[in-house]
Amino acid sequence: MEFIPVNQPLLNGKEKQYLNECIDTGWISSEGPFVKKFEEDFAARMGRKYGIAVSNGSVAIDAAIVALGIGPGDEVILPTFTIISCGAAIVRAGAIPVVVDSHPQTWNMDISKLEAKITPKTKAIMVVHIYGLPVDMVPLLELAHKYGLKIIEDAAEMHGQTYQGQPCGSFGEISTFSFYPNKHLTTGEGGMILTDDETLAERCRSLRNLCFQPQQRFIHEELGWNLRFTNLQAAVGLAQLERLDEFVIRKRRMGKYYTELLADIADLELPIPQTEYADNIYWVYGIVLKDNVPFDAAEAMKKLRDYNIGTRPFFWCMHEQPVFHKMRLLLNESCPVAERLARRGFYVPSGLGLTDEQIERVAQVLKEIFK
CATH class of the missing domain: 3.90.1150.10 (Aspartate Aminotransferase, domain 1)
Structure with a gap:
């Protein structure tokens, strides 16, 4: 009896056409033109001004945390029911994860239990939409406004989903996506950071590219990562986004x-x-x-x-x-x-x-x- 895998992506659009274009032109690295187009088109589709493509969804969260200035002693509230990437990014930044239980029907963070977790050390709430339904954002955003908290929206599983008609990934200061093969859109591996804040966007671009400086490339004021996203990945992503x-x-x-x-x-x-x-x-x-x-x-x-x-x-x-x-x-x-x-x-x-x-x-x- 034939095995039925847990995931089978669909790659029967223009993926081959766009990949051939990369190969024919020689643009296969992060410098290729598909990267910018995919960033712009994906950001526009999700209702954001700026997109920063990165090598996977996990490092997108890492960069988002650091870009927001979250660090030692800060607390970040997140759902306990989520992937390790969310907690790991908080801990790696030196911050403290504070967990909230799940809603029994939606499986998302139970917003009714959120306010009790807020302390003077709380810096941000990490929103993670789980499996198919979004977090109830209106009461969450009200709490964030009340206490002056940043919102990091992990919309890795929500390509094309909306909350009250507004695209998931368009809420808060910064949001992240994954393009792993089991997602609605895949680039094999890959991720995206979205924001409406130009300063945050530039900070994420710098962190993505080893914090090279425009005038003195190999003199570094701080440490970033190599989180670059290739033209080959972007070509696949663009073909997927069209569908x-x-x-x-x-x-x-x-x-x-x-x-x-x-x-x-x-x-x-x-x-x-x-x-x-x-x-x-x-x-x-x-x-x-x-x-x-x-x-x-x-x-x-x-x-x-x-x-x-x-x-x-x-x-x-x-x-x-x-x-x-x-x-x-x-x-x-x-x-x-x-x-x-x-x-x-x-x-x-x-x-x-x-x-x-x-x-x-x-x-x-x-x-x-x-x-």
């Missing part, structure tokens, strides 16, 4: 089809289709095992693997990461909703290349496992 509307429609149709096929399995909690502020974009199709199921997500994933179906676990909580405990960070935290999601949640094949027949097979196997 974003198509990809969003396709993802939502896939999510709806999964829900229709799995709705009668009583042991599963399925992703909610919408909130009052957004329709689910189904970056991935997540499933949570109800508490009566006598095994956890790891066992469910093993059962699916026996049927040649790929899966991925949900994120593991920041406050349960051994690496942070070794640093004496996030000790004695309790986030029961996120802890349950981490142990009982996983996602099934969700890539843009997934066919209806493959979705039907995944659903049939799940019905067999939970009959």
Whole structure:
């Protein structure tokens, strides 16, 4: 039986045409013309003035943190239920991560628990939109304004999603995206920083390029990184961006089809289709095992693997990461909703290349496992 991978990207647009142009012209490095065009077009699509393409979504967060001047002694609030990149960027800057539990239905940061985490040391809130639905931004922005806090918006999973009609990635001082192969838009590896602040944009460009100085290139006032993004990656990204509307429609149709096929399995909690502020974009199709199921997500994933179906676990909580405990960070935290999601949640094949027949097979196997 053919293996169904957890992700299959779609690369059947103008990717080859644009890549051939790079090769024919010799522009394959970060100096190529596709980079600037991709930055400009992506920023415009997400409702921002400036785009800074970088080598991946994780370093986009690193650069954003440093560009905002966040450092030792500062606290940054973030969801505990997220990828390690978010917490790692805060810690690497010398700042202190402060975690918030998840909302049980949207799986995002529970905004009702946010204000209690704010202290005089709080410098910023890192907003991370999880899996398919955006964070409820209006009350969050009100809190940020009330306490004078910066907003770092991690929209890595939200290409094409909106909050009350406004593009995700357009909120706050700075936002970041990933172009890993499982995202709606991919460049293989890659990321983007977006902002409306020209000074912040220039700071990020400098950090991206080793903090070279315009007049004295090899004399450095501070240390940056080599986070450069190649013309080859930008060529692929531009071809992908041209099809974003198509990809969003396709993802939502896939999510709806999964829900229709799995709705009668009583042991599963399925992703909610919408909130009052957004329709689910189904970056991935997540499933949570109800508490009566006598095994956890790891066992469910093993059962699916026996049927040649790929899966991925949900994120593991920041406050349960051994690496942070070794640093004496996030000790004695309790986030029961996120802890349950981490142990009982996983996602099934969700890539843009997934066919209806493959979705039907995944659903049939799940019905067999939970009959």
